[in-house]
Amino acid sequence: MTWQNPSYIVLPIYVAIVIIGILLIYKFTKDKTKNISSLRLFIQVAAVFAFFMGLILGPFDVPLYAPLGISPRSLLLGGNLLGNQFPDGISLPVLACYYPNGRTVTCPIWQIQAYIFPFWNYARGYDVVYSTSGLEKIGIVIGLVAVAAIIAGRFFCGWLCPFGLYQDVLTRVRKATRLKHLTFSEKTNKALAQSRWIIIAVFLILSVMFASYEIFGHQLIPGTTPGGPEGTEAGNVGFLNEPFCLVCPMRPLCVLIECAIGSMKYSYVSQIVYGPFWIRGGYISSINIIILIAVTALAFAYRRFWCRICPLGAMTAGFSSYTPFKQIAVTKLEKDEKKCTKCGICKRVCPTQATDVYEKKGGDVTESRCILCARCVEACPYEDALSLKVAGQTVMHSRNWLEKETP
C-alpha cells in the first residue's frame, strides 16, 4: 500500500467532522448525566484518529527487510515537525506508540528511555539525521510534557489517551452486561497511586542498565547483550532499549491498529520472534500480551485500572498536581463547598476513586489521581457545585438534573 502524495484534504475534512460532531452532541444530548460522557467519548475517538493520522496518510513503501516490510515513518503527515533536532514526534502525555503514529505525537516514556541510550545520538536512517544529543532530547521531552501538563494536566488521560478510550470501552461493555464494577479499598488505591513512582524509577534504572555497555563500556547486568536481556527485541537488535515498552499493555493495541490499516505486515510481528516463552517475541513480546490480558481483565472489573498505576499519568500529574505546579495549573476541578450537600455521588462515580473531590472543603479539588474526565461534574446534581475551569473560566459545571427543565 503506497501513497506517495499524502492527501492533505483529509485534514480539513477531519477538523470539520470533529466540530460538527461536537455541535451535534451538544445540541441533541438531552440527558444531563450523560452529555459530558458522550462528548468525551467522541473526542477520545477523534483523538485516536488524530494521533494515528500520520499513519493513515503516509507512504509505507520502504521496507527494512525486503521479505517483511515494516512501517517506515518518514514523510508521514505531520512527520518531523521539529526537524532534525527532534524528529520522532512531539511528546504528548498519551500512550501512543512511535511506530503507528507517524511522528505526529509520541509517547514520552518511550522517548526518555530511548534517548538514554547513546545510539540515539546518531542518525539512524529513515531520513532522520539527529543534530542533538540524547540528553538534549530528554530535556526537550520533559519540557514538552511540562508545558502540556501545566496547561491541561491529566485532561490528556481523561479525554485523549487511546488506552483510556480502550478502558472506557471495557467499562461500557461491563455496563452492558449489567455487571457491577469493583472498588479498591482507599488504602490499596493510594498504594497503587504510589506504585507509579516505583514503576518510573524501575524503568529509568533499567534503561540505564540496558544501555550500560554503551554508556560505561561494560554491562551492568551479567549475561545481557548491549541492548538488553538476550532474547528480547532490545537484546537482539541491540539499539532498541525500552524496558517499559517491553511490558506496556498499549503496544499490542498499537500493532493491531498498524496491521489493521495495512501499514505493517503481520509477518513482521509473526516472523521476527526470539527468546524464551516468558519473553518471546520481537516487535511485541509475550510479556506485552500477558500484561494486556491482565490489565484488560482488571480494567473490566475496576474502572480505569491502568490509569491508577500509569507512569505517564504520574509524570503528567507531577507537573500539574504537586507543588509548585499545582498552584499554577491552568485546568482545574473546583468545588463550591456552600453548594455541596455531601451526597457522595462524585466519589462513587469517579473512575479512579479519587477522594479529594468529596473530602476537601471547596476550592481546587484536583489531585494526582484525578484524570479530569469530569464524570463527577456531570453526575453532581447541584447547580455549580462542581466545575471544570480553564484559566479561571468555567468550561463545564454541574447542573441540577433532579428537576426537569421547563420548556
Next chain:
Amino acid sequence: MAIVILMLSWACPSISAQTSTVFGPATKFSVPAYNSVISFAVNGNYSTATFDDDTWIFTNLLLNGSQPLENLEISPKDSNVTINSYQTETFGFPSDRLSISVQGKGQQVINMGIGAYSGIDVDWVVASNVTFLNNGWNVSHNGTVTLTGLTGNLNIIYFNFTSQLGATKLPFYEAHSVAIAVTVAVAATIGAAVVVKVAVRRRTGEGELSKNA
C-alpha cells in the same frame, strides 16, 4: 595526440591494469585444508581471486543483480558456502548485506572490508532468513564476522550507523533551536499561568468582597 594519451594515462592509471574474470555457479573455489568449497549462486566477475592462508580473497567482486564489493575475504571450515548476493541499502536503515547459504555445520570467517570497529557493536547483525540470531556468530574489531555452526540462508548485515553521525556545523542557536524554543515555551507557560493565577485570585477576591458588601 601523444599529449592526450599521456594525460589520459596519467588521469586513469589503473584502467589498463584492470581485467575481470568471469565466473558462474559451476565455478568452485576450494579450501582443501578445511575440506570446504566456496561457490556463487549467480554469474559474476572479479578482478582478482587469491588464495592465501586458507582464505579466498576476492577483489572488485560483482555478482549479477548485486552491488559491487571491493574486497571479500572468506574462509570456510568443514562447510560449503554459496554466496548469493551483496546489497547496499541507502534508504531506510542504510546497510550492507551479504547473503550466503551454508551447508554443513562448520565455521565461516568472513571479512567484507567494511565495519572496522567503530565503538558501536550494534552495527552488526546476522539473520537466518529474517530472524536475528543471538548465538552462533561474533564480530571482531576489524569487521571480521565468524559464523559457527550456522546453516541455511544467512544474511550478514552491517548498519554503519557511525558514518551517519548527525552532528552538524550549524551555529549554536540553529543547532539547538528546538531546545531553546521549548525552554522559552516552558518559561512562557509558567509565566502565563502565574499571571492567570494572580488575575483569577484578584477577581475572586473582588467577587467575595462585593458579595460581603
